[in-house]
Amino acid sequence: xxxxxxxxxxxxxxxxxxxxxxxxxxxxxxxxxxxxxxxxxxxxxxxxxxxxxxxxxxxxxxxxxxxxxxxxxxxxxxxxxxxxxxxxxxxxxxxxxxxxxxxxxxxxxxxxxxxxxxxxxxxxxxxxxxxxxxxxxxxxxxxxxxxxxxxxxxxxxxxxxxxxxxxxxxxxxxxxxxxxxxxxxxxxxxxxxxxxxxxxxxxxxxxxxxxxxxxxxxxxxxxxxxxxxxxxxxxxxxxxxxxxxxxxxxxxxxxxxxxxxxxxxxxxxxxxxxxxxxxxxxxxxxxxxxx
Amino acid sequence: xxxxxxxxxxxxxxxxxxxxxxxxxxxxxxxxxxxxxxxxxxxxxxxxxxxxxxxxxxxxxxxxxxxxxxxxxxxxxxxxxxxxxxxxxxxxxxxxxxxxxxxxxxxxxxxxxxxxxxxxxxxxxxxxxxxxxxxxxxxxxxxxxxxxxxxxxxxxxxxxxxxxxxxxxxxxxxxxxxxxxxxxxxxxxxxxxxxxxxxxxxxxxxxxxxxxxxxxxxxxxxxxxxxxxxxxxxxxxxxxxxxxxxxxxxxxxxxxxxxxxxxxxxxxxxxxxxxxxxxxxxxxxxxxxxxxxxxxxxxxxxxxxxxxxxxxxxx
Numbered sequence: 001x002x003x004x005x006x007x008x009x010x011x012x013x014x015x016x017x018x019x020x021x022x023x024x025x026x027x028x029x030x031x032x033x034x035x036x037x038x039x040x041x042x043x044x045x046x047x048x049x050x051x052x053x054x055x056x057x058x059x060x061x062x063x064x065x066x067x068x069x070x071x072x073x074x075x076x077x078x079x080x081x082x083x084x085x086x087x088x089x090x091x092x093x094x095x096x097x098x099x100x101x102x103x104x105x106x107x108x109x110x111x112x113x114x115x116x117x118x119x120x121x122x123x124x125x126x127x128x129x130x131x132x133x134x135x136x137x138x139x140x141x142x143x144x145x146x147x148x149x150x151x152x153x154x155x156x157x158x159x160x161x162x163x164x165x166x167x168x169x170x171x172x173x174x175x176x177x178x179x180x181x182x183x184x185x186x187x188x189x190x191x192x193x194x195x196x197x198x199x200x201x202x203x204x205x206x207x208x209x210x211x212x213x214x215x216x217x218x219x220x221x222x223x224x225x226x227x228x229x230x231x232x233x234x235x236x237x238x239x240x241x242x243x244x245x246x247x248x249x250x251x252x253x254x255x256x257x258x259x260x261x262x263x264x265x266x267x268x269x270x271x272x273x274x275x276x277x278x279x280x281x282x283x284x285x286x287x288x289x290x291x
Numbered sequence: 292x293x294x295x296x297x298x299x300x301x302x303x304x305x306x307x308x309x310x311x312x313x314x315x316x317x318x319x320x321x322x323x324x325x326x327x328x329x330x331x332x333x334x335x336x337x338x339x340x341x342x343x344x345x346x347x348x349x350x351x352x353x354x355x356x357x358x359x360x361x362x363x364x365x366x367x368x369x370x371x372x373x374x375x376x377x378x379x380x381x382x383x384x385x386x387x388x389x390x391x392x393x394x395x396x397x398x399x400x401x402x403x404x405x406x407x408x409x410x411x412x413x414x415x416x417x418x419x420x421x422x423x424x425x426x427x428x429x430x431x432x433x434x435x436x437x438x439x440x441x442x443x444x445x446x447x448x449x450x451x452x453x454x455x456x457x458x459x460x461x462x463x464x465x466x467x468x469x470x471x472x473x474x475x476x477x478x479x480x481x482x483x484x485x486x487x488x489x490x491x492x493x494x495x496x497x498x499x500x501x502x503x504x505x506x507x508x509x510x511x512x513x514x515x516x517x518x519x520x521x522x523x524x525x526x527x528x529x530x531x532x533x534x535x536x537x538x539x540x541x542x543x544x545x546x547x548x549x550x551x552x553x554x555x556x557x558x559x560x561x562x563x564x565x566x567x568x569x570x571x572x573x574x575x576x577x578x579x580x581x582x583x584x585x586x587x588x589x590x591x592x593x594x595x596x597x598x599x600x601x602x603x604x605x606x
Contacts, residue, residue: 104586111579267408274393
């Protein structure tokens, strides 16, 4: 029972990271109809940015984390302005290739810094454990879960109660009508990319105490695709829920199934979900026009 | 007109090969030519799925892997290489059909998701199923042979690949002119209209993935012989994206584009290596720079020619 609870908590924690990356993917996809294949590289860059500011520049941890997220959001906005907006109205494949190429450039850029290419680093926070009676939980897991919940609430408030959030939703719903109502659609696209990149950076920083910061940490973003599909591909809460579901399913599979099965569980779930619940596990609402 | 359409590319490719032989030496040039031709066959699969049927495939490398492993295992079991090739193609076709099945009714981006998932599952299976595939250690594949004769020299290998490519191109050209080819283009342009004309879009898409998978599986069967050693990581996500790039550079609408795309994709890492050696300083030696340059080329190609390189020359 104790082992089960511990596995569950780690599953939920890693699921939160999947969910955050899926959230960033769906946010960009909904608002700009662009498929981003570089969320994992943005995540990795966010982790390294925080690391560099804290360890190399000596900033306090919280400040450097905040600065890393802001820097990545700026990078996302800048990339949107410079190149990504040219994929709008093109087939999905153009955006897929473009973002894949940009992701490669980011990974290559980090890899050409010798110190970053060779080692794994851990950000010095949440390294200890928390004991609740006989139950021992990793503080980093609780951190991730807590931070994700706060972030989800903030995002929900942003999309419900602020002008920019409502405009962004209008833009995702129907860009043409939104433009006629006076929503600056081009600026909303920039905002969506800034938010998407910033969210990926947050995911990277939250992942840092769990898997450490290293060059290939971005591969975790591949699991965000099953999470997004489980959530129906166009639903923000669905993406987050899909991620948590996936994390738990994966953790339980690691407990019950033979070695190695754990790694394919997300992808088997993706294919099963497409076959059985094409509009996501929540079903019905919003439809699933992923084309 | 028709003769010119065949002669011009023929002349261009012969000239290119002669130039490569003269500057790089015959063995190296033919070895690279073999690789280009094999990549072109694999890329044709992407051209069919993406260019003709208008769908997305993000896991094409898995179909090549299935073909390569089928071929390697059959040849190891004593089957002659030539009769094993159709089975390798069939393995690829089966993979294509399986990968696309879950997204059959949804189409578009969902195909990208399901083929990506399929490719990741296949890669994991190839690593884990050690009794059959020897896992990450890989398989050694004997040379391609026919009734006692083995294709040991690069020139012979290039000739065999070229013969296969030409045969496959002829088959594909016939296919595109057939009812099925017209159905693919109709589905690509407008699915609802195609359905209204009596075309079953789901069946047409499934067939596109089966044919595309078969082409890539066939290429995988050849590739296994040429390389002589296969392991799961050769066919990973990067390979899938290389094939996508290949089709994209070649222009997804025309079959011949695959060959030009293959030339660029095979030559690019080598040009990058040359460029890297020309740059001064220690930082240029890192693997990161190579990755960065590769990414920059991808970004540049996509931004400069979103329709592909071959499109400008051919109407």
